[in-house]
Amino acid sequence: MAQKQVSDQPSVQELIAKSNSKKQKQMVEKLIPTILFLIASISVLTTIGIVLTLIVETIIFFKEVPVFSFLFGTEWYPFANKEPAFGILPLIAGTLKVTVIAVIVAVPFGIGSAIFLSEYASDTTRRIIKPILEVLAGIPTIVYGFFALTFVTPLLQQFIPDLKIFNALSPGIVVGIMILPMIASLSEDAMSSVPSSIREGALAMGSTKLEVALKVVVPAALSGIIASIVLAISRAIGETMIVSLAGGSTPKFDFDVTGSIQTMTAYIVQVSSGDAGYGTTIYYSIYSVGFTLFLFTLVMNLIAHAISKKYREEY
Amino acid sequence: MKYVNHESVVKRMVNRLTINKVFKAVFFFATLFALLALAILFYRIISQGIGYLTPEFFQNFSSRFPAKAGIKAALVGSIWLMFVVAPVSIILGVGTAIYLEEYAKKNKLSDFIRMNISNLAGVPSVVFGLLGLTIFVRALSLGNSVLAAGFTMSLLILPVIIVASQEAIRAVPNDVREASYGMGATKWQTVVKIVLPSAIPGILTGAILALSRAVGETAPLIVIGIPVIIQFLPTGLLSQFTALPMQIYDWAKRPQQDFQFVAAAGILVLMIFLLIMNSIAIFIRNKFSKRY
Numbered sequence: 001m002a003q004k005q006v007s008d009q010p011s012v013q014e015l016i017a018k019s020n021s022k023k024q025k026q027m028v029e030k031l032i033p034t035i036l037f038l039i040a041s042i043s044v045l046t047t048i049g050i051v052l053t054l055i056v057e058t059i060i061f062f063k064e065v066p067v068f069s070f071l072f073g074t075e076w077y078p079f080a081n082k083e084p085a086f087g088i089l090p091l092i093a094g095t096l097k098v099t100v101i102a103v104i105v106a107v108p109f110g111i112g113s114a115i116f117l118s119e120y121a122s123d124t125t126r127r128i129i130k131p132i133l134e135v136l137a138g139i140p141t142i143v144y145g146f147f148a149l150t151f152v153t154p155l156l157q158q159f160i161p162d163l164k165i166f167n168a169l170s171p172g173i174v175v176g177i178m179i180l181p182m183i184a185s186l187s188e189d190a191m192s193s194v195p196s197s198i199r200e201g202a203l204a205m206g207s208t209k210l211e212v213a214l215k216v217v218v219p220a221a222l223s224g225i226i227a228s229i230v231l232a233i234s235r236a237i238g239e240t241m242i243v244s245l246a247g248g249s250t251p252k253f254d255f256d257v258t259g260s261i262q263t264m265t266a267y268i269v270q271v272s273s274g275d276a277g278y279g280t281t282i283y284y285s286i287y288s289v290g291f292t293l294f295l296f297t298l299v300m301n302l303i304a305h306a307i308s309k310k311y312r313e314e315y
Numbered sequence: 316m317k318y319v320n321h322e323s324v325v326k327r328m329v330n331r332l333t334i335n336k337v338f339k340a341v342f343f344f345a346t347l348f349a350l351l352a353l354a355i356l357f358y359r360i361i362s363q364g365i366g367y368l369t370p371e372f373f374q375n376f377s378s379r380f381p382a383k384a385g386i387k388a389a390l391v392g393s394i395w396l397m398f399v400v401a402p403v404s405i406i407l408g409v410g411t412a413i414y415l416e417e418y419a420k421k422n423k424l425s426d427f428i429r430m431n432i433s434n435l436a437g438v439p440s441v442v443f444g445l446l447g448l449t450i451f452v453r454a455l456s457l458g459n460s461v462l463a464a465g466f467t468m469s470l471l472i473l474p475v476i477i478v479a480s481q482e483a484i485r486a487v488p489n490d491v492r493e494a495s496y497g498m499g500a501t502k503w504q505t506v507v508k509i510v511l512p513s514a515i516p517g518i519l520t521g522a523i524l525a526l527s528r529a530v531g532e533t534a535p536l537i538v539i540g541i542p543v544i545i546q547f548l549p550t551g552l553l554s555q556f557t558a559l560p561m562q563i564y565d566w567a568k569r570p571q572q573d574f575q576f577v578a579a580a581g582i583l584v585l586m587i588f589l590l591i592m593n594s595i596a597i598f599i600r601n602k603f604s605k606r607y
Contacts, residue, residue: 025501032503033418039410040419043477044431046470050442053449112345120339121346129346136353138524138589140531142560143582146567147356150363150575177352184349208335231437238439240534241560245567265441265534272444272538278453286538290445294438301437305430 054294057287064281070288076251076262078271078282086285088292090251094168094261095296098243101172101257102179102236107229109176110183114225117184118191119213130185137181145245148174153246166248166260174246175239179232186231190224191217227308234300238293240265264293360586364579372580376546377562381573386584388545389562392461393530393588395549396558399465400472400529405522407469408476412518415477416484417506436474443471444538452539459540462552467535472525479521483514516603523596527589533560559585 062070065086073087113133117126153170157163163170194217202212218225248260249270262270268286277283375385411432419425447467457463487510495505511518536558543565549556563585566578 029501029503033414036410036414036418039407040414040428042407043411043435043473044428046446046473047431047435049450050438050446053446054442057449109345109348112342113349116339116342116346120342129350132350132353136349138527138593139356140533140560140585140589142531142533142563142567143356143360143585146563146578146582147359149567151355151359177349180349184346208331210335210338211331234437238441240439240441241564244534245564265439268441268445269534269537272448272540287445290442294442297437297439298434301434305433 050294054287054291057284058291061281061284061288064284065288074253076267078285084281086281086288087253088264088289090253091262091264091267091289092292093253093255094243094247094251094266095237095263095293097168097255097257097261098172098175098239098247098263099233099236101169102175103229103233105173105176106180106183106232106236110180110228110232111187111225113180113184114187114191115213115218117188119209119217130188133181133184136177137185139178141178141239141241142245144174144178145171145242148242148246160258163258164248164260166246166250168247168257168259168261171243171246172257174242175236178239178242179235182232182235183228186228187221187225190221190228193224194220223307223310227304230300230304230307234297234304237300238265238297240269244269264289264296268293360579360582363576364581364583367576367580368583373584377544377557377565381571381577384566384574384577386559386562386581388548389557389559389581390584390588391548392545392556393559395461395556396465396468397526397530399461399552400468401522401526403465404469404472404476404525404529405518408473408522408525409480409518411473411477412480412484413506413511416481417502417510432474432477436478439534440471440532441534441538443467444535446470447535447539457553459542459555460553461549461556463539464536464541464556464558465552467539468529468532471532471535472529475525475528476518476522479525480514480518483517483521484510486517487513516599520596520600523592523599527592527596530558530588530592531560531585533564536561537564559588 070086070088072089073085074089075085075087076090077085113129117129121129148170152174153163153165153167156167156170156173160169198216198220199212202216203209207215243261243263244266247263247266249262249266250260251262251267252259267289271282271286372385373390374387375383376388377386378384411428415425415428419428444467447463447470451457451463451466452459455463457466491509491513492505495509496502500508541557541561542555543557543561545555545557559581563578563581566574566581
């Protein structure tokens with residue numbers, strides 16, 4: 001009786017065969033990897049798009065402005081009616097001024113906080129401070145720009161009376177504050193991944209915590225720390241809104257940090273927010289400046305990548 | 316016979332311990348510096364902006380007069396922008412992550428895609444603006460619309476979403492995948508019904524954090540030519556619009572003192588927007604995260 005009942009229904013094997021034979025399902029299984037690959041290739045296409053865009057428009061720019069005078073010219077007067085000058089060095093000088101000041105602010109404070117968090121702080125302190133640093137890293141740069149313009153510049157003017165409203169010092173310091181959490185958090189990660197057996201070994205030899213931090217942990221985590229600094233420099237070079245709001249728009253090829261400057265990013269913003277007509281030399285110049293900026297940050301990112309890959313110490 | 320001069324050892328130890336204490340204080344103050352900067356920043360913006368944060372501020376369009384200036388167009392524009400960026404960037408980001416983690420073979424091509432993503436993450440946002448200007452605004456003639464800005468922002472935050480999704484997918488243990496195969500499930504069934512449900516809290520957290528970056532980004536919007544003075548709300552995906560950071564940028568640039576306060580009020584709105592998004596992310600992380 002029981003035997004009869006079972007034979008009325010399809011056996012399990014039959015069910016499996018039936019479900020596997022569904023053409024639709026096989027199609028899906030074959031199509032999905034292709035679709036996903038196409039989606040994944042969009043990120044590659046984006047890179048190709050960026051590089052091609054920049055190169056094509058820059059080549060048009062170089063038909064009107066000689067490469068040599070662009071690379072080595074010390075004057076940048078694109079808006080001059082007679083004989084506009086397109087020498088990129090003043091814009092690079094502006095970017096470097098801001099970046100150097102930012103690094104001077106961010107590196108000591110960032111590494112100091114990283115050492116404190118990784119070597120001295122209790123678990124509770126770390127759990128409170130790390131999210132606060134993340135908040136600092138998540139603040140939009142336009143907010144930092146507003147802060148630089150309305151708070152840091154007036155504050156600095158009380159100490160340096162000669163300081164102009166637009167200068168390199170104030171945005172430099174604020175960019176430093178912006179990249180500080182990045183250095184602190186990445187360096188702290190590098191230091192925390194140094195195994196505690198090494199730390200305890202040094203402590204057992206009678207080292208103080210400072211000696212452990214400076215002579216054992218920092219050297220062991222050095223590649224991670226340097227990579228974090230290089231990445232932070234790349235961020236500082238590409239930073240746009242802080243320097244647009246507080247840096248001014250006077251490209252100058254000198255070492256003065258108290259006067260108005262212009263960075264590569266701020267120039268792109270200045271041209272974009274004005275109305276430089278499509279097809280003018282000024283229009284193409286933002287691509288050539290963007291290309292230079294792209295190369296700067298690309299080199300920095302590759303260096304950071306190489307450092308963290310090559311000198312990673314395995315324990 | 317004494318091999319160890321006890322006095323000099325004590326003296327050296329005292330010195331070393333003092334230096335240790337001094338440096339502990341130095342490192343502590345270095346940490347305090349960042350916290351102090353954050354506190355001052357919040358205090359300044361709240362004290363400057365709170366007075367202008369009235370109901371009218373949310374109902375008015377931008378104006379030449381600080382007292383009449385409002386944030387309606389920018390706030391609504393930013394929300395519209397999110398409705399484009401969120402689906403586009405999440406579909407592309409999660410799709411790429413699934414491909415890299417579940418399907419990609421270990422070969423040079425996959426390595427290249429990974430390397431490319433990490434480099435893309437380091438490209439300055441203003442350069443993405445140039446890409447958007449050439450491809451979306453001009454070549455595809457989308458103009459300075461919600462769609463053009465949305466696509467540009469999606470590409471900008473794509474690397475962040477990919478990396479977050481990869482980590483979430485990688486955290487799903489292999490046991491459950493193998494159990495699923497063992498029950499006769501196909502690869503795609505396993506991905507959709509087993510891997511993704513476990514990875515979704517992590518993916519969503521990362522996606523919301525990336526989206527909050529897109530809300531605050533200004534530079535790409537300026538470069539693709541998003542206008543500031545807009546006296547209407549967007550009517551469709553191809554409509555002109557403005558966004559919160561653009562509006563703040565415009566107000567912050569104006570010379571009149573009063574506009575500084577309006578800008579601060581705008582920043583407060585932006586920060587509240589971000590706070591809400593981040594709270595949702597934290598809520599999702601705490602509520603749905605599964606541990607194996």
